[in-house]
Amino acid sequence: MQWLELLSDYTFQNVVIGASLLGLISGPLGCFAVLRRQSLLGDAISHAALPGICLSFIITGSRDIGGIMIGSLATGSLAALIMLLLTRKSRLKTDAGLGVCLSLFFAVGIVLLTYIQGTSNAAQGGLEAFLFGQAAATLRSDLWVMGGVTLVTLSLLAAFWKQAKLVTFDAEYARTLGMPATAIEATLTAMVALAVVVGLQMVGVILMAAMIVAPAAAARQWSRHLGTMLAIAAGVGIVSGVSGATISTLSRGLATGPLIVLTATAIVLLSLALAPGRGLLWGIMKHYRQKAELQKRQLLYTLYKHPARPASRRLSLSARLTLALLKRQGYLTRSQGEADWGLTTTGQAKARQVVATFEEVAP
Amino acid sequence: MIAELLNSTALPIILVGAMVGIASSAVGTFLVLRGNSMLSDAISHSIVFGIVIVWILTKQQSGPVQLIGAALTGLLTVFLTEALANTKRVKQDAAIGLVFPALFSIGVLLLNIYAHDVHIDTHTVLLGEIGFVWLDTVELFGLPIPQALVSMSVMTLLNYAFIGLFYKELKLATFDPALAKTFGFMPTILFYVLLMLTSSTAVAAFDAVGAVLFIAFAIVPASAAYLLTDRLWMMFIFGALISIASSISGYFLAVHFNVSIGGMMAVMTGVFLILAFLGGPRYGLITQMLKRRRARQAPMEPPSLF
Numbered sequence: 001m002q003w004l005e006l007l008s009d010y011t012f013q014n015v016v017i018g019a020s021l022l023g024l025i026s027g028p029l030g031c032f033a034v035l036r037r038q039s040l041l042g043d044a045i046s047h048a049a050l051p052g053i054c055l056s057f058i059i060t061g062s063r064d065i066g067g068i069m070i071g072s073l074a075t076g077s078l079a080a081l082i083m084l085l086l087t088r089k090s091r092l093k094t095d096a097g098l099g100v101c102l103s104l105f106f107a108v109g110i111v112l113l114t115y116i117q118g119t120s121n122a123a124q125g126g127l128e129a130f131l132f133g134q135a136a137a138t139l140r141s142d143l144w145v146m147g148g149v150t151l152v153t154l155s156l157l158a159a160f161w162k163q164a165k166l167v168t169f170d171a172e173y174a175r176t177l178g179m180p181a182t183a184i185e186a187t188l189t190a191m192v193a194l195a196v197v198v199g200l201q202m203v204g205v206i207l208m209a210a211m212i213v214a215p216a217a218a219a220r221q222w223s224r225h226l227g228t229m230l231a232i233a234a235g236v237g238i239v240s241g242v243s244g245a246t247i248s249t250l251s252r253g254l255a256t257g258p259l260i261v262l263t264a265t266a267i268v269l270l271s272l273a274l275a276p277g278r279g280l281l282w283g284i285m286k287h288y289r290q291k292a293e294l295q296k297r298q299l300l301y302t303l304y305k306h307p308a309r310p311a312s313r314r315l316s317l318s319a320r321l322t323l324a325l326l327k328r329q330g331y332l333t334r335s336q337g338e339a340d341w342g343l344t345t346t347g348q349a350k351a352r353q354v355v356a357t358f359e360e361v362a363p
Numbered sequence: 364m365i366a367e368l369l370n371s372t373a374l375p376i377i378l379v380g381a382m383v384g385i386a387s388s389a390v391g392t393f394l395v396l397r398g399n400s401m402l403s404d405a406i407s408h409s410i411v412f413g414i415v416i417v418w419i420l421t422k423q424q425s426g427p428v429q430l431i432g433a434a435l436t437g438l439l440t441v442f443l444t445e446a447l448a449n450t451k452r453v454k455q456d457a458a459i460g461l462v463f464p465a466l467f468s469i470g471v472l473l474l475n476i477y478a479h480d481v482h483i484d485t486h487t488v489l490l491g492e493i494g495f496v497w498l499d500t501v502e503l504f505g506l507p508i509p510q511a512l513v514s515m516s517v518m519t520l521l522n523y524a525f526i527g528l529f530y531k532e533l534k535l536a537t538f539d540p541a542l543a544k545t546f547g548f549m550p551t552i553l554f555y556v557l558l559m560l561t562s563s564t565a566v567a568a569f570d571a572v573g574a575v576l577f578i579a580f581a582i583v584p585a586s587a588a589y590l591l592t593d594r595l596w597m598m599f600i601f602g603a604l605i606s607i608a609s610s611i612s613g614y615f616l617a618v619h620f621n622v623s624i625g626g627m628m629a630v631m632t633g634v635f636l637i638l639a640f641l642g643g644p645r646y647g648l649i650t651q652m653l654k655r656r657r658a659r660q661a662p663m664e665p666p667s668l669f
Contacts, residue, residue, distance in 0.1 A: 039460040040401050047575065089648060090640055092395075096586045099400035100636060103579035107629030110576065114623035132471060206408075206575070210464030217453050217461060254475050258468030265465040272452055280450060 012249055015135040017143050019245040019260070022199045023237025025150040026208075027215035028157065028230040029195040030237075032188050034216040035168050035226075040095075041080060041189065043209030044102040046196045048079030050109025050205050053130050054116060065142040068130075069149065069197045076193035079105045109205075133204035133257035135245040146198050153194045156187075164188060165226055202241065203257040211237065214264035221275035240264035295322045297354045300331065303343055304351035375509045376493055377614050380628045382515035383568045384580050384606020388588070389522040390561045391581035392598050395589055396537050397554070400582050401456070402441065405463035406562045407577045409440040411470035414566060419473070430518075430563045437562025438555065440466060467574075493571040493625045514567040522560050526599075529553060534595055572625040579629035580606065587632070587639040590646050605635045 033042050049072035056071030057063060079101040086097040129137055157164060166174045167184045174181045192212060199208045219233035244260030273280050299322055315323070323341060326332045331347035343351055394400050413436025414429060421428050440462055447458035493511075526533060536543040536550035543550040565577050572580060588601035613628030620627075641648050 034454070034457050037454055037456055039454070039457040040404075043401075043404065043460060086640065090590055091646055092586055092589065093398045093400075095398050095400040096395045096582060096589075099404060099578055099582040100586055100633070102404060103575065103582060103629060104633035104636075106575050107579050107626045107633065110626035111617075111620075111622045111630055114626065115620060118621045207464050207468060209460050210468075213457050213460035214464075217457050221452065255471055258471045258475075261464050261468040262472070265461065265468075268461060272447075272450065278452055280452070 011136055011138075012246075014138045014140060014143060015245045015249055016242050018135060018138045018146060018202055019241030020238045021143070021146045021150050022202045022211065022260075023215065023239070023241040024234050025153055025198050025237075026195045026211040027219065027233030027235070027237030028154065029188075029191050030212040030214075030216035031219060031226070031230050031233050032164065032168055033192050033212050034220070036185075036188070038189070038192070039213045040098050040209070041083070042192050042196065042212030044079055044083060044098045044105075045076040045189075045193050046199075046205050046208035046212075047102045047109075048105035049073075049076050049193075049196055049200060049208075050130070051075045051105055051112055052109075053200070053205075054109055054112035057116060058112065065139075065145050065201070068200070069145060072200060073190075073193050073197050075105060076196055077190055080189050080193065106205075129204070130200050131204050131206060132255040133200070133202050133207070133260075135202050135248055135256040138201055142201060146201070149194055149198055153191055157191065160184065160187070168226075202245065203260055204255075207257040207261045210261040210264060211241075214261070214268050215240070218264070218268045218271040221271040221278050236264065236267050240267055292322065292325075295319070296326060297358070299323065299326065300343075300347065300351040300354045301358055303332070303341060304348070304355055373614065373618075375512060376624060377610050379493060379509060379511045379515055379571050380610030380614065380624070381607045382512060382519055383571055383577075384584055384610055384628075384632070385603045386515055386519040386522050386564050387561075387568060387577060387581040388584040388602030388606055389519070389526060389599060390557055390564060391585035392588065392595075392602055393533065393537055393557055394561070395582060395585040396595075396598075400586075401459055402444075402558065403561060403565075403578050403581045405440050405444065405459050406437045406558065407565045407574045407581075408463040409466035409470070410436050410562055410565050410569065411474075411574055412436060412466040413439075413470075413562070414569065415470045415473045415477075419477070429566055430514075433562045433566035434559035436466075437558050437565075440562075441555070441558050493628075511567075511571050515571070518560075518564045518567040522564065525556065525560060533557075537595075572629070576625050576629045579632055583629070583632040583636050584609070587636040590636075590639040590643045593645075605632060609635060 030042065033039055052071035052073065052075030053068050054071075055075070056067040059071075060067040083094075083097040083101045086092050086100060087094050092100070163174070163179055163184050164187075166177075166179065167181050167188070171181050171185065174184070195212065196205075196208050199211050203211055215233040215236040216229075218236045219229045219231075222232050223229045240263035241260055244263045245256055247263075248254050248256040248259045271279070274282075276282060295318065299319065323332065326347070327334065331344060331350055333342050333344050333347075391400075391403060394403055410433050413432045416436075417423065417429050417432035423429060443462045444455070444458045447453055447461060448455045453461065532543065532548040532550075533553055535546070536548055536553050540550045561581070564581075565574070568577050568580065584602040584605040585598065587605055588598040591601050592598055609628050609631035613631040614624055616631070617624040617627035639647065643650060
């Protein structure tokens with residue numbers, strides 16, 4: 001009953017739609033950022049959105065989402081450009097360029113924010129919500145703008161799909177084919193700024209970096225294909241966005257951004273551990289399976305090569321287990337009493353194979 | 364006379380700002396040179412987590428416990444980042460981008476939950492309250508010294524003591540880690556100590572300038588110094604001078620425009636960086652341009668045969 005009530009709640013509908021849009025755009029674009037090793041550029045761009053938000057507020061005098069998006073897009077892209085300029089034209093490395101842009105743009109943003117607070121405009125109240133996100137403040141009109149940006153960005157991505165893919169994985173090759181690789185790279189970076197812009201209302205400028213990185217990192221675990229990875233990243237983004245926003249709405253007072261980020265982080269951790277193939281647990285299991293297989297072969301080898309060994313020998317636990325396993329599989333018989341193991345006919349055949357491979361490798 | 368100066372609001376604020384800059388740019392210099400600048404970003408965000416946890420455990424908002432807690436949080440951040448990157452499933456930069464937002468989020472949520480018990484709110488986390496440092500003073504030598512000034516001075520001393528003691532080792536570990544390792548200088552341990560000092564400095568600076576602006580104080584003066592000189596010890600001096608200049612100019616500009624003092628100080632470090640970027644004696648854009656023009660205009664010397 002309570003859930004039905006919640007679902008028909010106007011604010012809650014807005015929050016869910018907004019969070020889904022956020023996941024839909026930040027997941028796929030984050031994939032490109034992560035694959036191009038520009039994860040932290042997202043961080044810099046999102047911090048650099050703050051002065052844009054403030055500037056647009058100073059110019060338009062309202063916190064209309066369209067103006068704020070244009071402003072933050074402008075300063076976010078400017079930060080990325082200056083980062084490139086600093087690293088190309090001076091001896092500063094990428095990391096220093098990122099740190100410089102991130103902190104300085106944010107500082108300018110803080111200065112502008114306090115300037116706005118000093119002018120005591122009645123409408124300024126909601127500006128600080130952009131620091132940590134305030135999903136509940138989302139309006140239906142905001143959603144239309146966010147949806148429009150998402151739609152345009154994703155269709156642009158679809159149009160340049162082949163080029164974007166090639167530039168991401170092999171920019172040099174793309175250049176030799178005569179593609180405008182630099183322009184495509186710049187477009188992909190600008191699209192990250194677009195994703196940041198959509199997420200401002202939900203997650204806020206500080207944690208938006210995580211929404212770029214986390215869904216992509218999780219999706220990378222589950223797929224080896226760019227298309228699938230993008231789709232999964234979008235899914236992860238939507239799930240974490242919606243669940244984080246829901247928890248935030250249900251418990252008044254908890255900031256939306258951190259909740260969304262923590263949900264996404266949890267999904268990343270699960271994916272890191274469990275994803276088939278690339279998951280850490282799979283790696284561990286594979287390691288032990290191979291270890292057991294090797295021990296099995298070594299035992300068969302020893303029994304084949306040295307059938308007349310001294311009878312009673314202290315065996316390690318793992319050796320005992322492997323012996324028991326081999327017996328169950330029908331390779332071994334335990335002829336008389338305690339410790340005399342012998343090969344069966346199938347065991348003989350198997351052991352000959354093992355000996356052949358061993359001696360082929362190390363004659 | 365000194366007491367009078369300390370009682371005014373301007374001097375303590377400027378002193379604290381300068382001290383924040385001097386202490387942070389000392390460790391920042393090594394981060395910039397090693398190419399780990401973004402670790403200051405990660406650490407400055409995740410210490411929010413450390414501060415809240417230490418507060419919940421001990422109910423202390425500043426002091427030595429917080430500094431130690433911060434050092435451990437910094438270590439935890441770097442350790443988690445390395446652990447993630449070592450799984451080979453995510454790249455180093457993505458690992459940084461995963462770890463610090465998570466820790467920061469936990470910190471912010473805990474702040475939300477304990478909001479009515481603790482005075483550090485999310486606003487302070489970001490902006491700091493350098494304008495109010497003169498309110499919180501301790502009596503030292505019969506003078507009211509701001510608490511923040513004391514802790515920042517202690518961190519400055521600690522940082523420079525470490526750098527002074529291990530100057531040779533740090534220098535080699537920064538520019539040639541492999542050789543430093545061969546000599547048994549343990550570059551990894553040196554680096555971890557440096558990161559612990561970075562996070563302690565971040566906590567000490569936290570009340571004054573907040574989490575994000577600390578990055579500006581740590582990275583920007585050091586980067587500007589890097590554009591000005593090739594000598595390590597000169598970098599420290601330039602870093603300190605830029606910090607002092609930004610603190611003074613930032614304070615007066617902030618008062619004039621009635622904006623955030625910490626923010627304005629950080630912006631001023633950026634102004635100095637731009638100046639260094641354009642007019643640096645050897646690597647500046649303008650210098651390079653002039654050099655190129657001179658080379659073009661100078662008559663080409665025919666290669667001498669003898």
